[in-house]
Amino acid sequence: MPRSTDRQTDPAVATASLAAEAALLEGRLSLLREAIDAVDARIDAVSATLKRLRGSAAGPADGEARSGEGSDTGLDRSTTDRP
Known part of the structure; x- marks a missing residue:
């Protein structure tokens, strides 16, 4: 409904x-x-923690790829028994 013209607002x-x-x-x-x-x-802190964890993960001793390797998360799923 349109505003009534007789009702003026004080500037x-x-x-x-x-x-x-x-x-x-x-x-x-x-x-x-x-x-x-x-x-x-918080994002920066989590990213730094993830980079540190990825850098501290030990590589396989015999040169074979670990199960779960190739994932872009860098997590070793073989220790958690999760897909």
């Missing part, structure tokens, strides 16, 4: 309302940026 009230909403949105944006930074830091 000062509209401006104050929009400024308050903008401040609220800026606060939410700040919280979202902080959350994204925290997720990025």
Whole structure:
């Protein structure tokens, strides 16, 4: 339903309302940026841990490929008996 033309909005009230909403949105944006930074830091930490674990995994002594090798996860599934 269209707005009634006889109901005028005070520009000062509209401006104050929009400024308050903008401040609220800026606060939410700040919280979202902080959350994204925290997720990025966690991703970096997990990636570093995975690289360290892959680097510390001992290779087979007789030169044969381990079961599960070829997986892009770098995990040795033979020790967990999982597919």
